Amino acid sequence: MDEKNTNRLEAFSDGVFAVAITLLVLNIKIPGMDSASKPLDEDLWRRLLEEWPSLVAYVTSFATIGIMWLNHHRLFTHIKRTDTGLLLLNLLLLLFIVLVPVPTALLAEYVVRPNEHAAAIIYSGTFFVMACCFNLLWRYASYHNRLLGKDADTRAVAAISRQYLFGPLFYLITFGLAFINVPSSIVLNFLFALFFAVPGRPPRQLSSSNASTDLSQD
Amino acid sequence: MDEKNTNRLEAFSDGVFAVAITLLVLNIKIPGMDSASKPLDEDLWRRLLEEWPSLVAYVTSFATIGIMWLNHHRLFTHIKRTDTGLLLLNLLLLLFIVLVPVPTALLAEYVVRPNEHAAAIIYSGTFFVMACCFNLLWRYASYHNRLLGKDADTRAVAAISRQYLFGPLFYLITFGLAFINVPSSIVLNFLFALFFAVPGRPPRQLSSSNASTDLSQD
Amino acid sequence: MDEKNTNRLEAFSDGVFAVAITLLVLNIKIPGMDSASKPLDEDLWRRLLEEWPSLVAYVTSFATIGIMWLNHHRLFTHIKRTDTGLLLLNLLLLLFIVLVPVPTALLAEYVVRPNEHAAAIIYSGTFFVMACCFNLLWRYASYHNRLLGKDADTRAVAAISRQYLFGPLFYLITFGLAFINVPSSIVLNFLFALFFAVPGRPPRQLSSSNASTDLSQD
Amino acid sequence: MDEKNTNRLEAFSDGVFAVAITLLVLNIKIPGMDSASKPLDEDLWRRLLEEWPSLVAYVTSFATIGIMWLNHHRLFTHIKRTDTGLLLLNLLLLLFIVLVPVPTALLAEYVVRPNEHAAAIIYSGTFFVMACCFNLLWRYASYHNRLLGKDADTRAVAAISRQYLFGPLFYLITFGLAFINVPSSIVLNFLFALFFAVPGRPPRQLSSSNASTDLSQD
Numbered sequence: 127m128d129e130k131n132t133n134r135l136e137a138f139s140d141g142v143f144a145v146a147i148t149l150l151v152l153n154i155k156i157p158g159m160d161s162a163s164k165p166l167d168e169d170l171w172r173r174l175l176e177e178w179p180s181l182v183a184y185v186t187s188f189a190t191i192g193i194m195w196l197n198h199h200r201l202f203t204h205i206k207r208t209d210t211g212l213l214l215l216n217l218l219l220l221l222f223i224v225l226v227p228v229p230t231a232l233l234a235e236y237v238v239r240p241n242e243h244a245a246a247i248i249y250s251g252t253f254f255v256m257a258c259c260f261n262l263l264w265r266y267a268s269y270h271n272r273l274l275g276k277d278a279d280t281r282a283v284a285a286i287s288r289q290y291l292f293g294p295l296f297y298l299i300t301f302g303l304a305f306i307n308v309p310s311s312i313v314l315n316f317l318f319a320l321f322f323a324v325p326g327r328p329p330r331q332l333s334s335s336n337a338s339t340d341l342s343q344d
Numbered sequence: 345m346d347e348k349n350t351n352r353l354e355a356f357s358d359g360v361f362a363v364a365i366t367l368l369v370l371n372i373k374i375p376g377m378d379s380a381s382k383p384l385d386e387d388l389w390r391r392l393l394e395e396w397p398s399l400v401a402y403v404t405s406f407a408t409i410g411i412m413w414l415n416h417h418r419l420f421t422h423i424k425r426t427d428t429g430l431l432l433l434n435l436l437l438l439l440f441i442v443l444v445p446v447p448t449a450l451l452a453e454y455v456v457r458p459n460e461h462a463a464a465i466i467y468s469g470t471f472f473v474m475a476c477c478f479n480l481l482w483r484y485a486s487y488h489n490r491l492l493g494k495d496a497d498t499r500a501v502a503a504i505s506r507q508y509l510f511g512p513l514f515y516l517i518t519f520g521l522a523f524i525n526v527p528s529s530i531v532l533n534f535l536f537a538l539f540f541a542v543p544g545r546p547p548r549q550l551s552s553s554n555a556s557t558d559l560s561q562d
Numbered sequence: 563m564d565e566k567n568t569n570r571l572e573a574f575s576d577g578v579f580a581v582a583i584t585l586l587v588l589n590i591k592i593p594g595m596d597s598a599s600k601p602l603d604e605d606l607w608r609r610l611l612e613e614w615p616s617l618v619a620y621v622t623s624f625a626t627i628g629i630m631w632l633n634h635h636r637l638f639t640h641i642k643r644t645d646t647g648l649l650l651l652n653l654l655l656l657l658f659i660v661l662v663p664v665p666t667a668l669l670a671e672y673v674v675r676p677n678e679h680a681a682a683i684i685y686s687g688t689f690f691v692m693a694c695c696f697n698l699l700w701r702y703a704s705y706h707n708r709l710l711g712k713d714a715d716t717r718a719v720a721a722i723s724r725q726y727l728f729g730p731l732f733y734l735i736t737f738g739l740a741f742i743n744v745p746s747s748i749v750l751n752f753l754f755a756l757f758f759a760v761p762g763r764p765p766r767q768l769s770s771s772n773a774s775t776d777l778s779q780d
Numbered sequence: 781m782d783e784k785n786t787n788r789l790e791a792f793s794d795g796v797f798a799v800a801i802t803l804l805v806l807n808i809k810i811p812g813m814d815s816a817s818k819p820l821d822e823d824l825w826r827r828l829l830e831e832w833p834s835l836v837a838y839v840t841s842f843a844t845i846g847i848m849w850l851n852h853h854r855l856f857t858h859i860k861r862t863d864t865g866l867l868l869l870n871l872l873l874l875l876f877i878v879l880v881p882v883p884t885a886l887l888a889e890y891v892v893r894p895n896e897h898a899a900a901i902i903y904s905g906t907f908f909v910m911a912c913c914f915n916l917l918w919r920y921a922s923y924h925n926r927l928l929g930k931d932a933d934t935r936a937v938a939a940i941s942r943q944y945l946f947g948p949l950f951y952l953i954t955f956g957l958a959f960i961n962v963p964s965s966i967v968l969n970f971l972f973a974l975f976f977a978v979p980g981r982p983p984r985q986l987s988s989s990n991a992s993t994d995l996s997q998d
Binding site for chain 2: 134135137138140141142144145146149210213214217220221224225227228231232235236242243244245248
Binding site for chain 3: 349358362363367428432435439442446454461462463466
């Protein structure tokens with residue numbers, strides 16, 4: 127029964143991640159769709175190039191949601207059981223995942239005007255809250271191995287706990303930076319996403335010579 | 345074969361829940377997307393704050409659909425087999441789940457004018473009908489343990505049956521309240537959702553000292 | 563490997579059915595969303611009532627796609643293996659399932675003008691083509707029990723084959739009727755969907771006294 | 781644990797494929813939806829016929845995404861384990877799958893003006909990049925049988941590797957052709973999709989007399 131519970135939580139979450147990541151494409155506007163007169167080739171190229179903020183926002187948000195899914199997937203290779211608390215924390219996380227298209231659309235609109243900070247602040251703020259939700263979910267499940275499998279790899283669990291500590295910290299930096307310098311905040315957001323794409327290393331005192339082989343297959 | 349049937353009903357329902365919950369985000373309008381001149385920072389903040397009814401509606405509806413999914417999930421830890429009747433009742437339930445974005449959008453539009461009751465009446469009415477569908481589905485499946493597993497926990501089954509009796513009653517109250525006082529109807533809607541997030545307690549005569557431990561892991 | 567193949571075909575199809583059935587809600591327009599001045603209560607009720615063609619189209623199409631999913635599900639309790647031909651025929655079927663929101667939107671626009679036949683013709687035509695696709699899929703899989711399980715219930719298989727013969731015939735009738743009388747064509751469409759919701763009876767020579775109990779749980 | 785990993789990667793990918801393929805329908809515009817005065821029958825037929833570029837683009841893109849799903853499915857009957865690299869390459873592939881509605885919409889707008897090459901160039905270019913991503917994913921997984929099952933059919937693996945070599949080559953041709961002749965580029969795109977619908981034959985030196993039976997069931 128426990129096994130089944132995790133399966134369905136994962137299936138529902140996969141569905142939400144899949145729809146949220148796909149809806150990002152709706153933010154990319156196609157030139158000449160709204161106007162009656164369609165632009166000619168040269169004009170179309172120019173207008174497509176002007177769409178670059180939409181494309182940058184699409185790629186950044188796709189990478190971020192994709193890597194959030196990857197982390198969700200990674201956590202649930204360790205979490206084997208669910209209870210009401212976990213289901214509710216998971217819903218809280220998904221509430222913000224589903225919101226991502228909104229700050230993404232805002233960012234795509236305002237990235238061309240680096241003096242306007244609101245969009246970047248909201249964008250980074252959303253990711254800060256998501257990082258907190260991920261931590262809540264993981265701390266709740268891993269507290270005294272509450273919902274982890276009996277065969278949970280303690281080193282891998284410790285590695286995740288350590289890596290996740292950096293999440294809120296990192297996104298607090300990009301959040302702060304959004305008030306000062308918009309472009310660097312966006313670039314840093316993207317780099318932090320890559321940091322969470324790679325599984326964390328285990329804390330030093332626990333790692334042994336053959337630890338790396340186990341971790342390479344997350 | 346039975347096992348497989350339930351799996352696919354759950355997979356399809358998970359998909360519908362996931363898409364419906366994600367489409368809620370489309371109701372959040374982004375300031376300055378439609379107009380050619382994008383607002384400046386101060387103006388944008390102000391206009392984002394004016395979007396609060398959309399956000400309140402989004403959070404309320406997300407919580408409600410999420411908790412409906414949670415209940416669906418909980419029912420199907422007990423329901424082990426399907427037949428045509430169950431598949432059709434499940435479709436009926438999903439018909440109203442999918443509709444949720446419509447009353448949500450209405451509510452987001454009209455919540456700022458508490459003298460206009462139509463939106464809140466339709467919103468509460470939808471949830472009343474959904475509570476009835478949930479009851480139908482569960483009564484149909486649990487009648488003489490028709491579609492439950494042989495190892496069904498009779499106490500947990502009785503607890504769900506008892507808790508679900510309150511559903512239509514509760515939402516009838518919010519429905520009635522919508523005619524009198526819109527804000528209190530919305531707040532009550534949200535509180536009732538939380539009531540159904542927590543699994544029901546078993547009826548007194550059946551509960552024993554060690555019952556709570558079993559129920560804590562739904 | 564075979565088992566896994568069917569699983570993934572079903573998972574992908576479930577996803578497509580789930581998204582297609584959920585997108586139907588986007589056809590329901592909400593009064594006062596586009597205009598700056600929101601209508602007052604009485605006006606809103608009147609305008610919501612004017613939305614009845616959208617709601618009728620939504621319910622009809624939801625029922626039809628839902629029952630198509632139910633049939634897909636029913637076929638795949640018998641189909642146990644896949645090959646490239648089946649995957650392609652399944653894609654062909656999904657191509658028309660995904661199209662359903664388009665004739666639905668057309669119907670919702672034109673149902674108020676029963677002298678205009680184009681929308682009803684296209685609506686019925688789409689379902690005629692879908693019925694043909696379902697037949698193709700099933701004949702391909704059941705031909706000499708090609709892709710059915712070894713333990714396939716021959717009576718149930720024969721019952722499906724017989725029931726499905728009526729599909730194209732039925733929808734040819736509603737298609738023809740759409741040229742003559744639009745409302746009766748739509749009502750008949752809905753009634754035929756209900757016919758396919760119930761599993762078919764086995765052909766007489768194969769049925770025995772205890773056959774009905776097996777079939778009641780499809 | 782490995783088995784579970786592949787399952788969830790497949791479930792998430794299925795969801796993304798399912799949503800992306802379903803969103804294609806949003807590109808089909810319904811005549812008379814935006815204007816207050818709905819066209820009469822004859823007028824509606826004419827305007828529906830004028831929608832043929834949308835329908836051609838819909839069918840082509842549906843076929844292409846469908847066949848991409850079929851190939852993804854085929855690869856993962858051989859790939860049995862995942863690691864971070866595979867998850868990231870899979871996300872890269874999905875990033876372009878999700879983008880498909882954009883070049884499809886562009887193509888639908890511009891296919892009626894064969895002297896305008898930009899849309900066809902972007903359309904073919906997208907598929908060229910996707911073919912490259914498929915190759916990357918497969919080479920990464922099949923390199924020294926890294927992530928394949930121990931019982932991987934070496935002939936089938938070699939057949940896929942050989943067939944996939946043609947992918948980038950083929951789409952480079954349609955890409956080049958888009959600069960010269962738009963319609964032939966689109967037709968060729970469609971034909972190449974069909975080529976990848978059929979599983980590849982094993983290289984000659986490996987094939988034996990009874991090879992065809994194994995391959996017929998992919």
